[in-house]
Amino acid sequence: MIAMQEYTLKRGYKLDLERIHECLAESFPAEIKKNGDKLVMSYGIFKTLTVWIQNKKMAVDTESDTTVKDDETILETNKRYRDFLYKATGYTAKERLKKAKEEVSK
Numbered sequence: 001m002i003a004m005q006e007y008t009l010k011r012g013y014k015l016d017l018e019r020i021h022e023c024l025a026e027s028f029p030a031e032i033k034k035n036g037d038k039l040v041m042s043y044g045i046f047k048t049l050t051v052w053i054q055n056k057k058m059a060v061d062t063e064s065d066t067t068v069k070d071d072e073t074i075l076e077t078n079k080r081y082r083d084f085l086y087k088a089t090g091y092t093a094k095e096r097l098k099k100a101k102e103e104v105s106k
Helices: 017-027 071-089 093-105
Strands: 002-007 033-035 038-043 046-054 057-064
Touching: 002 071, 017 038, 017 046, 017 071, 046 071, 057 071, 071 093
Parallel strands: none
Antiparallel strands: 002 057, 033 038, 038 046, 046 057
């Protein structure tokens, strides 16, 4: 399953690929490759996690590795992913949900 999401950044958070690269590196102990204007990595349950800037937002595309069945790996990867989103956007999961609902109702 492929799920592309766009995230708005909190005021004061720079929409900058270098800064986002640092957030990824802090959150995931994995090799991050630069593919043109996209950052690509794989870790835990993510076969690929791709991040780029689009429409003045941070776009994230994830492809899950469905062969991973270990609950601990799944939970740990999800926690790291939420930490990354918080560091990159400045919004908590609850705030991101609220923002997403606002976007939909526009």
